[in-house]
Amino acid sequence: MADALKVPTMAEMFAAGKKPEVLFWVGCAGSFDDRAKKITKAFVKILNKANISFAVLGTEESCTGDPAKRAGNEFLFQMQAVSNIEVLNAYEIKKIVTACPHCFNTIKNEYPGLGGAYEVVHHTQFLKELLNEGRISMEGGTFKGKRITFHDPCYLGRANGVYEAPRELIQKLDAELVEMKNCKQKGLCCGAGGAQMFKEPEKGNKDVNIERTEQALETTPDIIAAGCPFCNTMMTDGVKNKEKESEIAVMDIAELIATAEDL
Numbered sequence: 709m710a711d712a713l714k715v716p717t718m719a720e721m722f723a724a725g726k727k728p729e730v731l732f733w734v735g736c737a738g739s740f741d742d743r744a745k746k747i748t749k750a751f752v753k754i755l756n757k758a759n760i761s762f763a764v765l766g767t768e769e770s771c772t773g774d775p776a777k778r779a780g781n782e783f784l785f786q787m788q789a790v791s792n793i794e795v796l797n798a799y800e801i802k803k804i805v806t807a808c809p810h811c812f813n814t815i816k817n818e819y820p821g822l823g824g825a826y827e828v829v830h831h832t833q834f835l836k837e838l839l840n841e842g843r844i845s846m847e848g849g850t851f852k853g854k855r856i857t858f859h860d861p862c863y864l865g866r867a868n869g870v871y872e873a874p875r876e877l878i879q880k881l882d883a884e885l886v887e888m889k890n891c892k893q894k895g896l897c898c899g900a901g902g903a904q905m906f907k908e909p910e911k912g913n914k915d916v917n918i919e920r921t922e923q924a925l926e927t928t929p930d931i932i933a934a935g936c937p938f939c940n941t942m943m944t945d946g947v948k949n950k951e952k953e954s955e956i957a958v959m960d961i962a963e964l965i966a967t968a969e970d971l
Contacts, residue, residue, distance in 0.1 A: 713749060713752050713753065713756070714752075714756055715752055715763075715764055716728070716762075716763045716764075717763055717764055717765065717766040717768075718731065718763045718764070718765050718766070718768065718799050718801075719766065719768065720763070721763045722799060726761075727800070728761045728762050728763040729760060729761040729762060729803070730760065730761075730762045730803045730804070730805050730834070731762070731763060731764070731765070731796075731799075731801050731803065731804045731805070732751070732752070732755070732762050732763070732764050732804075732805055732806070733764075733765070733769065733772075733804050733805070733806035733808075733811050733815065734748055734764055734765075734769060734806070734807075735772070735806055735807065735808035735810070735811040735937070736771050737808060737937035737938065737941075738807055738808060738937060739769075741937060741941070743937070743940060743941060743944070744937035744940065744941075746960075746963065747807055747937060747940070747960040747962055747963060748807065750960065750962040750963040750965070750966035750967075750971070751807055751831055751962040751966075753966050753971040754835065754838075754844060754962060754965055754966055754969070754971065757844065757969065757971060758838050758843040758844045759843070760838070760843070762805075765795060768795050769792070769795075770788055770791055770792055771788055772788065772789065772792065772810070772811045772814040772815060773785035773786070773787075773788035773789045773792075773814065773818075774810040774811065774813070774814040774903075775810075775903040775905070775906060776788060776903075777814070777818070778901070778902040778903040779902070779903035785818075786822065789814075789818065789819060789822050789824070790822055790823075792819075792824070793819055793822055793823055793824035796824055796826065797823070797824065801826055802826060802827060803826065803827045803828075803829070804826050804827070804828045804829070805828075805829050805830075805831055805834045806828070806830065806831065807830075807831040807935075807936075807937065807960070807962060808936060808937055808938075809830060809861040809862070809863035809864035809867075809868075809935065809936045810863050810936070810938065812828055812829075812830045812863065812864065812868070813863040813864075813867050813868060815828045816828035816868070817867075817868075830864055830868075830870060830873070830935065831935070831961070831962055832864075832870070832873040832874040832877060832935050832961050833870060833873045835873075835877055835961065835962065835965060836873040836876055836877060839876075839877070839880065844965070844969070846877070846880045846881060846965055846968055846969065847968060847969070849882075849968065850881075850967055850968050850970075851881040851882065851883040851931070851964065851967075851968060852881075852882040852883070853882070853883070853884060854881075854883045854884065854930040854931060855883070855884050855886050855927065855928060855929045855930045855931070856878050856881075856883045856884065856885055856886070856929060856930065856931045856932075856933050856964075857885075857886045857887065857888055857924050857927045857929040857931075857932055857933065858874055858875055858878060858885065858887075858891070858933045858934075858935075859888070859895070859898065859920065859924065859932060859933070859934050859939055859943055860891060860892060860895035860935075861898070861934070861935050861936035861938075861939050862895065862897050862898075862901050863901070863936070864935055864936065865892060865893070865895050866893065866895060871892045871893075874933070874935050874961050877961055877964070877965065878933060878961070878964070881964060881965075881968055883931075886927040886928075886929060887927070888923045888924055888926065888927055889923055889926065890920075890923055896916070896919065896920050896923065897916055897920070898916065898917055898920055898934075898936075898938065898939040898942035898943060899915060899916030899917035899920065899942050900917075900938035900939065900941065900942045901938070905938050905941070916942075917942040917943065917945055917946045918946055918949055920942070920943065920946060921943060921946025921947060921949065921950060922946075922950075924943065924946075925950065925952065925956075929956060930956065930957070931956065931957045931958070931959055931964070932947065932956060932957070932958045932959075933959055933960070933961055933964060934958060934959070934960055934961075935960065935961050937960075940958055940960055943958045944958045
């Protein structure tokens, strides 16, 4: 499958004396989680269609350290961060794109203090750049008139103020963007932030992802769009909890565009 997708590594490019326009930071979820791998593939297909010169680190990429830091293990975070920064700086990386807001936030805001300064963009921002430059065109035939609600990932929205890029992409699909009562600055977490992705929730009356899914269902959507692999998992679980998986799809912005483009 990887051959068909054409995903060069930095090591291969470096050996050939080439420099990519952008490094695609895949992240742990995008590399190992079966659901998130589909997001990675969709994004790579778009990059290839747009003739973007990109590369991944492959086996040289390690976790950014976000879960360790959020769970309170600063020592482990710094070990992971410094090791990644050494690799990135050795390749003289300038621009990084990632489909994970956790990776995006950590590399953009935490790495400069440890010697790693890069231009870091989220994949929705990068896709919007490509659209503005005419490097991709989006014909939203598949999604024309479909009701799509967008769940703002905490680390993309409230932590970094990126709200418009994903919404503009949804509107370019000729879809009807319907907002939840808690959106943008007032967005509600999916329940997986702060390393909660990797543990069971504490006892309470209701899980956060169920509350968030209920807010999404109030908009009677055909599709819940996400821009984060963790949010994707949590919203998918929420939709399953409500036994609505046959009616409502949970899709990443990259998957929406790849589907619209029939990639």
